[in-house]
Amino acid sequence: MNIISRTSLIIYLKHMKHERQIRKFGHIVATNKQKKYVVLYVNEADADDVVNKLMKLKYVRNIDGSPYKYLKKVYEKEKHELS
Structure with a gap:
């Protein structure tokens, strides 16, 4: 079973x-x-094509991508928490 990234x-x-x-x-x-x-x-592989098509439409003002892939997902203990 393949999981498609979206x-x-x-x-x-x-x-x-x-x-x-x-x-x-x-x-x-x-x-x-x-x-x-x-x-x-949308599927991540098709995202660029979809954005290009949507930006050509008259009624679309702006498109923002999801910030999720740029967020820090692994947290480490801070130096002051180790004591």
Whole structure:
């Protein structure tokens, strides 16, 4: 069984009525109507192609990638905690 790595994209829209058109690019996980954004999961291998296609759309304002892969995941004890 192969696990496909996925990444999330935060897509800011001009109007939330365009949320339906975004569905064909990936799996929508969350939306926020006040701030007008959609959180979309896509395969990590296809992420660059999806971002290029989305940026060409008139109703997309901005796209942010997930910061998860840049976060520190392994924590070590600090020097003051060892005593």
